Amino acid sequence: MRYCFRQGRLHLDGNTTDRGLVTWIYRLMLVGLLWMLLATGVAAQSVQPIYFVEYDGVLSSYAAGYLRRALREAEAANAQALIVQLTPRGAVMQEARTLAGEIAEAKVPVVVFISPAGHDAGAAGTWLLAAAHVAAMAPESQFGIAAPLFVPAMGVSETTQELLLNEQLQQFEEWGAARQRDVSWADVALRSGFIATAAQAIEGSPPIIDIVARDVDELLLRLEGRVITLADGSQVTLATLGGRPRVVEVNLIEAVLLVLANPTVVFILLIMAGLAFYAEFLSPTVGILAGLGVILLAGAIVGMIALPVQWLSVLGILIAFGLVAADLFVPSHGTLTVIGVGIMIASSLTLFDQVQAPGVTVALWAVILVAVLIAIFAISGVWLALRSRNRPVTTGQEGLIGRLAEVRKRLDPEGMVFVEGALWRAVCENGTAEEGEFVRVTGIYALRLTVRRIDTGESSPPQL
Structure with missing residues (x-):
């Protein structure tokens, strides 16, 4: 704006005034635009990430270690939530209970989602759903077992057993009160067993679980705006719409350990090790079979460390191999082989303690397949041995x-x-x-x- 004096009076230049006003409007618009961009950037940076981990298999000590690492990473990143998508296929009770306690005390909200539809989460689902800040299940899935969830301690009195059971019951009740979920079923589950489907768990008032969702996308939709209270009393409001969860992948060591802790893999490795030693015993030459047997046996031992093995059943498998081998030297006409295969089948079906690890069993197809292969292997060995004994002196051994x-x-x-x-x-x-x-x-x-x-x-x- 420009000022001038005309005939002793102050006058304003009209053109100058218009140009100055336009300049100030442009400046205000530019400042407003910059402020909006800055506010948008700050808002974008303030949205906390969502961490996601998926596991399908036996909940062993190795699996629990993988899930603990995902929880630690989510806490270190100050994530707004960790979604744990589980497809349990049996669980070691001690590991499930310990992991459940850590989830309940987590510094970030933990969402446990049992998936896919129709899956039976067993004992693992019972513990982890109760401890989770948000419990979710896919339609037609279920959790729980028909046997007591409480594992009696060895070498203690009945009074002490009752105290330990009440301690676990109190833990369920504390989690239920904090999450505003029904835990009246916990006493029955601990003493005699309890099974509930997703529909049964959601229809109560209060419900046993919080959400029934078909997949992760629907789960994120239903989590939007939910207020979560953590163990320290702080509250977190979830903003999950449009978010892309950060997946916590297994590393190489974890992947190997998880494969070895599969009960069917443990059984197959144990049998293959026995077959390798058996073949080395049959062979009159020295090869790599003994070394291969040692490697396979080492892999089976690594897997058995993470699972509650019944060593009497392991002894039964060794006895079975001994009977099959003895058939080479004793004229039993295959009787020892048949007995050995029968003992092997019985031992494989009871290889893992179902009280300490319900649902942890060797696949039936693997037992049948191995029994057939051992029978064929043993018959071939006996035939070769008899053939070598009956060879002419001038051309044979x-x-x-x-x-x-x-x-x-x-x-x-x-x-x-x-x-x-x-x-x-x-x-x-x-x-x-x-x-x-x-x-x-x-x-x-x-x-x-x-x-x-x-x-x-x-x-x-x-x-x-």
Whole structure:
């Protein structure tokens, strides 16, 4: 705006006034636009992320470790919620209860979602749904078991058992009061067993669960605006519409451990290890089968560490292999093999403690398949053994009798000898023989050579 004096008076220039007003309007619009952009950016940054973890399998110590890591990451990121989509296929009770306590005390809201539709969450669903800040299930799914949820402690009196049961019942009641959910079923579940479907759990007043949703998208829609009260008394209002959950993936070590902790995988590894040792026992040569058996057995042991194994059943599997192997040397006409396969089937079906880990069982198809394979393997071994025993002396293994063999592993009295281009297990009949010495083959028994040390006066040239 410009001022000027005309005839002793102050006058305003009209054109100058219009231009100045327009300039100020432009400046105000620019400032308003910048303020809106800044406010939008701040609002976008203030929306907390939603973390998501999905697990399908047995809730073992390895699985619980994976879920704990997801919870720690969500807490470290100050997430507005952690959604745990579970498809439990059996659970170790101690691990389920411990994980449930950690979920209840979490610093971020934890949503436990049992999925897919129609799935039975078993004991894991009972503990984790009760502890979750928001309990959700897919339609037609269910949770609970028909057996007591309370696992009696060993070596304590009935009074102490009752105190421990009441302690767990009080835990359920505290969670129910904090979440405003019905826990009147908890006493029945702990003492005798309880099963409820999603429809039954949602229709009560108050309900047992909070939400029934078909999938994660519907779950996020129903979570919008829900106010969650955490263990420390703070409240969180969920804003889940339009959000993209950050998935917590398993790392390589966790993936391997989760596979090994599968009860069917444990059983198959245990059987394959036994077959490898059995094949090494049958074979007259030394190969990699024993080493392979050790590796498979180590994998089975890693899996059994995470699961409550009944060692009597493991012993039964070992006895079964012993009976099948004995059929090679005892004229039982296959009776020992049949008994061994029967013991193996019974032991595999009771391999894991159903009281401590309800629902943790070996798949029936795996038991049947392994039983058939062991029977075929044993019959093949017996046939090969009989065939080798009945070979003509001049062309079969009996043709080795009288040949000289070089000691490759000290005979004391058992060891290894090299003859006819192959290594053989051998037993020395007359004392010991050191590596590099020559011995004479005197017979073959039970797929082992019997040898004798060469007398000092014998001067036959070595024939290997």
